[in-house]
Amino acid sequence: MTEAPPTAGRRGDDTRQAIEIAAIDLFAELGYHAASMRQIADRAGIRPAAIYHWFESKESILTRLQNDFIDQLEDAVEEAVNQADDPVGKMAAAVREHVVFHGRHTRAAFVTDSEIRALSPNSRQHLLARRDAYEAMFKQLITKGIESGDFRVSDPAVASFAILLQCTGVALWYDPEGSLSLDRIASIHVELVLGSLGVKVQT
Amino acid sequence: MTEAPPTAGRRGDDTRQAIEIAAIDLFAELGYHAASMRQIADRAGIRPAAIYHWFESKESILTRLQNDFIDQLEDAVEEAVNQADDPVGKMAAAVREHVVFHGRHTRAAFVTDSEIRALSPNSRQHLLARRDAYEAMFKQLITKGIESGDFRVSDPAVASFAILLQCTGVALWYDPEGSLSLDRIASIHVELVLGSLGVKVQT
DNA sequence: GCAATAGCCTAACGGTCGTTCATGAAGCTG
DNA sequence: CAGCTTCATGAACGACCGTTAGGCTATTGC
Secondary structure (H helix, E strand, C coil): CCCCCCCCCCCCCHHHHHHHHHHHHHHHHHCCCCCCHHHHHHHHCCCHHHHHHHCCCHHHHHHHHHHHHHHHHHHHHHHHHHCCCCHHHHHHHHHHHHHHHHHHCHHHHHHHHHCHHHCCHHHHHHHHHHHHHHHHHHHHHHHHHHHCCCCCCCCHHHHHHHHHHHHHCHHHHCCCCCCCCHHHHHHHHHHHHHHHCCCCCCC | CCCCCCCCCCCCCHHHHHHHHHHHHHHHHHCCCCCCHHHHHHHHCCCHHHHHHHCCCHHHHHHHHHHHHHHHHHHHHHHHHHCCCCHHHHHHHHHHHHHHHHHHCHHHHHHHHHCHHHCCHHHHHHHHHHHHHHHHHHHHHHHHHHHCCCCCCCCHHHHHHHHHHHHHCHHHHCCCCCCCCHHHHHHHHHHHHHHHCCCCCCC
């Protein structure tokens, strides 16, 4: 009784993955509205109608991509944070993992961030709530660091926005072929962030 | 021989401004591709065909908005920088003006940044070149500050990306009705940036 | 007062969009 | 084998897109 392929048909759900990859790339290159179902189908190697066997609508492709990205980002950063004890270490771990994750998934990160307004009201509210929860984690890290005397900032809310924006922005310019490794870029951002939080330099 | 109105017809070029305002708002709310000429015309109080009396195409509305925004941003920041002498003062002035300008023109800033990919290749290249030149100004401010011994950063290029991203991002979340004034937000960003550049705190 | 023109209109063009429908080939199940 | 499900297809639907052609009106310059 060996593991049988769960689905029938010709390809299994490689097709689903092909659609998702095509959609990420096209949404990132052209934007959600400028990328058509026909283009997605072309790049996935199928006819447009076949997409509707795997997704109920164009928007459902987008929401799937976005929620998958946030799922994985949350998991990765939470795990990194939990492996440090003090506020400085936790913030450094969070920044490093956030940067690395955005560098490894530049297109998905970009689509998740920039196409929120393309969603219908319900999906948009849902995604914004998830994004807010993620941001709240950083804000709380800052607040804890202030209480412990490790950080010195005027406004934790503004600081968390600023930190997340600069780290998320790595997805906009990072080039795997470039001269800087992702680890190096992450280290630089940890330095910048800890500096802006008023942490004593620990060279 | 008093100054005569330069154009004839019913409204002068109030119409042109109405189209630009409608376009900024709709591009910001829905995105360039999701906003239609009919919606722009509706909001400007005219019929779609009338837009083509003032603009030769939908894309020319976008490029006009984007280039106007960069024109004014460049002027404002350059003037602010020129009124300071030392690297720390220049960077503080640049950050403050950049933040204030983005807070005062959130929608235009957002459209200029996020709809570059909607442009045809020629217009896109032109706008990217202008953006690069603007970023180079910040990078040079950092380099000068390092040479003078005022700043301490590992990588000026990455630092300038990070600084600009967090300051530009103000356009994404700033709310004029919120509890923080734009001046206050600008001051906080000056603190954060100077901190990340390793400037001694000057309370 | 008369021609020219600026400004805006209605109507329509060809094209593309997201989506649906009916159909059929291929594999699994009993 | 028969029957069901999975996966994909070609063709078409109505809606909407950016844009244009042609005409009307009011103001301007002479």
